[in-house]
Structures are given as structure tokens and as C-alpha cells.
Amino acid sequence: MRTMRCRLLVALAALSLACAGSESARDSGTTREAPSETGAEEGARLVVAVVNYPLSWLAREIGGDRVDVRFPVPAEEDPAFWSPGPEQIASYQRADVILLNGAGYASWTDRASLPPSKLVDTSAGFSDLYLPAGEKVVHAHGPEGEHEHGETAFTTWLDPRLASRQAEAVRDALARADASGAEAYGRGLARVQASLARLDTDLEAAFEPFAGIPLLGSHPVYQYLARRYGLDLRSVHFEPDEVPRPDGWAALQALLVDRPSRLMLWEAPPLPEVSARLAREFGVRSVVFDPCGNRPEEGDFLSVMEANVARVTAAVEGG
């Protein structure tokens, strides 16, 4: 009798542990996705493959439980310049919907064999609003080595209004692939658009003090942000984890000659000696504004953007 009860208790304990385990797995799924998919059958869920993190966030927010979002780019890569191998491309081919950012983002998609019927260019609807990237410069850096920026700027999501239109495109794509979920996707879209509208307001407030003040970008990724909030922003080509070369500093010097700026936006925290030298020699303060192209270590797109808002606001207050 005792042993039976013992066994039952053990079984119950094991069962509850298992449940808890899967719960936490699902929770972590919303904030952090495993870089490689397990390939397990997800039942009737729509498989949505994306090329960057903002789209991943949009798809999850709009699609909810009805979608299984696949974003296989490793955390340390820049999705815009990532080159997938055949297995990763195969996983894109197998998806039901492939969300592209558009505007020339992720040129690997041009060279991969992806089924056109599943491809969705989320920014095609506002292609008339594309901005040029600026001067085309070929430079060598990063784990992939040499890359060049194309002729069009592609960080469209940094303008929340454009992100909102991309969200619409996502909703349309999901509804086309899964008509039965149209209502749910509509509700998801409304929520996302509300969040983006709030973000837009916050960003507007944060950048308002900088109207008319020249700003610097460490890298040419803030074009849409600049246009939306009327920033006079020029970029150099600095990397957060590298010390700029002498010609890099020279380029900065040249920029500052006719446009003295006191603030530089960085994609990620720069090296201490770089930010120190910037402050010392050029009087430029560094502020991190994370474009959030890849998944953040913690939080989600909104929280990252809100953190950006906070840092910009602090920079203002700092004088």
C-alpha cells in the first residue's frame, strides 16, 4: 500500500515537472528563440520564415499561437549580410510564408532559390518612400569580411509608421495563407499598430530637442529614423567592436568641419577607447541606438526601442 502511494506521488511529481518544463520552454520562446529549429511537426500552425528580428517580432505579435516563426540567423550575425548554408535555405523553402523586409535587405534572398509564391516583400507597398543609402563604399569588417552597402537604405522598421505598414503586409500575408485566422490576425495587427503608435510618440518626444542639431551616425543605418523625426544625421562607417582606421577618423573630421555635432548614435556600445577619443578629440558623445536587426539578448523589439528612447532622452538631459 505504501509503495503504491509512493509511486503515485513520484509519478505525479514527474508529470508536474514535465508540464512546468514545457511551460518555461514556451515562455522563453517568446523572448528568445533557439537559433536552430528542432524541425518538429507543429501541427496545423502556419510556418513563417523571416529574414530579420523585427519581422520575427511582428509575425509573432500578429500571428500569436497560430504561427510558428522560424528565424535561423545566428545571434552574432547581422541578418542583412548573413549568408545561409543549404540546410538553412532548405528550411526557408519549406516554410508556408517567407517574410522579406524589402528595400534590398538581405541580398542572399536574391541569390537563393526561394519559391516566389511564398515570398512576401513587406515594404513593397511603400517602395516610393525608399531612401538612398548614401555614398557607396566598399569596406572590410565583420565576421563575413568585405561587404558593401547597396544603393537603397533598408532599415525601414526604424520609422514606426513604416513598421506599421510592414505589419499590415505581414497581416495580409498571414491571412492569405490562412484565411481562417483572418480575424485573429486583424486583432494582432491592431495591438501591434497601437504599440508602434505609442513608440512613435515616444521617439518623437525624445528627438524633439534635436531638431536642427546635426547628429552623427556611426554607421549608415538611421536614414528612415532621421527622416521620420527630421534629424540632420550624417553617418561614418564605424563598427562598435573595432577601432576605426586613420581614414575613418579623417572622414569624421571632414564631416564635422561643416557640421559640428555633439552626439553620435551607435548600433551597440562602442569600445571605451573609441568613445573616449570621440569625446576627447571631437567633443562627440556616444549614445547607443540599437536598430534591433537581430534578436536581443533580453526583452523584445518594443523594449529595445524603449531603451533607445530612454538613452536618447538621457543624452538630452546630460546636456
Add this chain to the structure above:
Amino acid sequence: MSGPLYLAWRYLVFHRWKTVVLVAALTLILFLPVGLRVLVRQGAERLVARAVATPLLVGAPGSPTELVLSSLYFESDVQETLPYSEAARIRDTGLAEAIPLHVRFRVRDQPIVGTTPEYFAFRGLHAVDGRFAAVLGEAVLGDRAARDLGVAVGDHVISSPESLFDIAGVYPLRMPVVGVLAPSDSPDDDAVFVDVKTAWVIQGLGHGHEDLSRPEAAPGVLEREGNVVIGNAAVVQYNEITAENIDSFHFHGDPSRFPLTAVIAVPRDEKASALLQGRYQEVPAVRMVRPEVVMGDLLATVFTVERYVVAGAVGVGLATLATVVLVFLLSLRQRARERETLEKIGAAPRAIRVLMASEAMFVLLVAGAMALTLTWLAGRFGPEAARLLARL
């Protein structure tokens, strides 16, 4: 009754050439009309099956037969191309799936079919070795293509130049074979499948930053790939898309205007099909055909010809049959003395009958059996044989 049969056998052996000729003649008489019909019907069935499986085909204005032959069977060349944007246009109607096709180049005798991943699901093709193409430049071969070219996963194939004197034109492209498809008993087995963008690269619409011209070694050390001219001192240059240079590959111009030879439209349902066809009736720049109908017309002509040929064969057959019968009768006449001898020595009437009839019986039986066997063989291997003959 083995006695008379033994005698009959000895007779046949003694006159073996006469027997062989008679058997051959009778076999042909029996087999030709039947075999012809079987071959033609079988061939027609396969052609029709493929045409029926392809609901709608869109191409530039021109011969519908050429369009169908080029797109379904990869024979014949389409004169005019249509822009890639047509595929998107069809897709955007929401009425059908659109699968682009670019069939123009060859790897030796095998057609290069530029298309998108949807094609394989549509045709029910899957890789028995390797995988489908993932990036630009990769090739997936049909079962027969791999065999005829003597390549497997990991090898390379080179596209053949369109003409020998391609001075300013298309350079051969060296493509890695990443997959081989399971046999599908269709023209897909002969094809070299690439992404449509790869076909555009072959056409010269896209290239990488560096010009990879690798001069071949001395004529003695040539690879058995592509149209490499042996013994010729000319240096063959080809493009190759590798992991190192693929990131630099790009296209010049507007891809939506790049050429396709056809677009396969797969409507959602009958109503969508009717709607789509209705819309495309009004468009002059583009033509939509139903392969089933086109092949039906083509086959009607074939069947008419077949009828005449079969009638001819039957006519000849009847004449030959008359000759064969005459030969038997003459034979009997010739054996009159033999019959007499047998009667005189007291042979049983049945034995004599068996002996006399044996020649005709044997010839009939063997010819019948051979005709049946040939008919079965025609049914089983006819298409293969026809293909071999076509190659010659």
C-alpha cells in the same frame, strides 16, 4: 504421339530457313498493326497524361504547339519570350499558382530547365540523392540526365554554348550537381533543373564581380564535361558561381522584365480556371493555352496518320498472308509423294495429318507466340526504344 511430331520436327529443321522466313513473315503480319497501335496509344497516353496534368500554359504569342512542346516536353524552342512579371501578375489574381519556366539552354543533349521550387511539388518530383537547389548556380538532375551525362551529386555540369562561335555571347556556366531526382517516367527525367535566376546568368543577364576565366590545361588533360573541344587549342572560358563569389553576383536591369519561355498556371479550381482564361483572352501580348487541347489536336493528327499506316500495314499483311498460305499449299503439294509413301507403308491417317499440318501449325504457333511477346515488349519498352531511335 511423339513419332509424327519427331518427323515433323525433322522436316522443319531440314527446311529451317524456309521455316524461319515463314515464322518471321507471319510474326510481322500479326505484330505490326497491333504493335504499332500499342506503341502509338501508349505514347499518346503519356503525352496526354502530362498535358492533362498541366492545366494552363502562358507564353508569348506564337505557335501553341511549340509552346507546349517546349514547356512540357522540353523539345523545340520557343521563338518569343515573355517577361517574368507575367508570373507575378498571374499569382496576384489570386486565381492560380504561377510557375515560371525558362527552357532554352542545354547541357549537351539534356535541356536546362530554369524554374522555381514550386515546380517540383507540382510535378511530384523528389530527390533520391542529395537535395534541391538552394542557391544560384546549383543544378538538380533528372534520373536519366544524370545517367547520360555520367554525373552524380558532387560532380559538375557545364552548359553548352549556343553556337560554336559565341564570341560576344553566352559563356558556358559550370554548375555543381547537388541532387538527383527519382525517376518519374516523364521528360523531367532528362532535364537539368536550375533556379530561373541561374538560367538568366547563363543567358548573360547576371554575373559576379570577378570574371572567372580559368584557361584549360593542355588538350590531353580535359574534363569529360560539357562541350569542351578536345584537341582544339582554343581556350574555353566559363563562369562558375562558387561560395566565394556568390555574394558578388547580381543582375543588371529590371528582373521583372527578364525573359521566360513560359509560365505554368495552376488554377485553384474550375471556376478560377475559367475566370483566368477569360481574362487572358483579352490580352494580345500574351497567350494562354490549355496543353490538353493542344496535345489533343496534335494527337488527332498522329492518330489519323496512324490509321493510314495501320491500314497500309494490314494491307501488306494480307498480301503477305496470302503468300504464306500459298507457300503452305505448295509445300503440301510438294509432299504428295511423301504422303503416298506413308500411306503405302501403312502409316496411321492421324500421323499423316499431323505430319502434313505440322509445318503450318508450328509456324502459326511460333509466330503467334513471338507476336504476343513482341507486343508485350512494345508495351513495356516501347517508349524507351522510341526514345533511343529518336536519338539516332
Add this chain to the structure above:
Amino acid sequence: MIAIRDLRFAYDGTPFRLEVPVLDVAARSTTAFVGPSGSGKTTLLHLAAGILLPSEGRIAVDGTEITSLSERARRAFRVRRVGLVFQEFELLEYLSILDNILLPFRAHPDLRLDASIVDRARGLADRVGIGDKLDRRPRHLSQGERQRTAVCRAVLTDPPLLLTDEPTGNLDPVNREKVLDILFDYVHDAGTTLVAVTHDAEILPRFGRVVDFRDFHARGEVPA
């Protein structure tokens, strides 16, 4: 061996008539039928063999009244009990010499071909001097050899009655003697009754009896 009574025979549509009121051929005897062409010698041979049926009369061969048998029965009787050597030998050219000798045993279900018969055939062939030619075809043999083959075939069943039509007809003098020697040796050893139709007066002395067909009332010509 042969007993003929009141025989009357006519070929349809011809004036030929054969009438034999009485004819007896003793067993173990050697008899020659002689007479002018068309006198019915060969016809009587065919009648005695049961190949032809008389319009009237009775023929008994080796005790069996063959005139009362059906055609089928007559054939069965003939293949067993009567050996025939024709004027034209009539070998089958597509058969080997051995197969030609064995022909009766393949031509009638009543005769069973087995190893002993084959041995007997080989023995006969050796005896007549064609033992080394058993695998050849008739066209490779001389006239005389073909004649001897026919003789072997005729006696393979060990028939009590042997009927020959012009046994020496086409042969040169040397072969003629050879064949006759063979025949007479055989019939003597086997006790066979021999009846031969012949035009050759020189061989008559060898026969025990000569029957002249002028004694029978034959009219007209025998159809060819």
C-alpha cells in the same frame, strides 16, 4: 501366305480390268510376278498389301482376310505384317538414313519405338553395308545404297510378307546382284515370303516360282 479368290479390280474411269480367279502364294516361298506393262502386276501387289480394295473377291494374307477389314485396320495390318519396297525407293529426304529405316515405327501408334528396335535397325544397316551412313541424308547415298535403305525399312518390323516392285529396276549389274543377294539371304534367314514384280528376266532363275500375268485377264492399260 497369300490366298486370292475371285478377285476383280478396275480403276475408275479406265477400261483396265484385273481378274484373278485363284492365286495362292505359299509361305516362305519366293515368287516373281512377270508380264507386260499394264498387266496389273503392281496393282496386284497393292491389292495384296491392302493399299487397294478389289471390287469383288477375297484376299487373305497370312491368314487374315484383309478385304473384310476397314481401311484403318488394313493400314494397321500392313504396317506390321507387310514390308514394301517400291519402285522409286521413296525415302524421305529430310530424314537421316537411320530415321528413314525407323520410319514405320514413327508413323503408326501400334508400333513402339524403343532401343531394341534401333539396335535391330543398326544391325540390318550393317548387314546390308550401309552401317556407316546412318547419319547421312538420302541425297548423299548412291542408288544402290538407297535401295538397301528401303529394304531395311521394309523388313524392320520383321514382316512375314515382303513385297517388292522392281527391286533391281534402276541398278547397275553389280548393285543388282548385291541387292538380290541381300534380299534372298534375308528371306532365307528370316523365313519371309518374298513376292517381287520384275521385268528383268535374268533374275528369274533365283525365284522359286514365276507367275505370268498373261494368264490373268487384264485389259487396257494400268493408269500411271
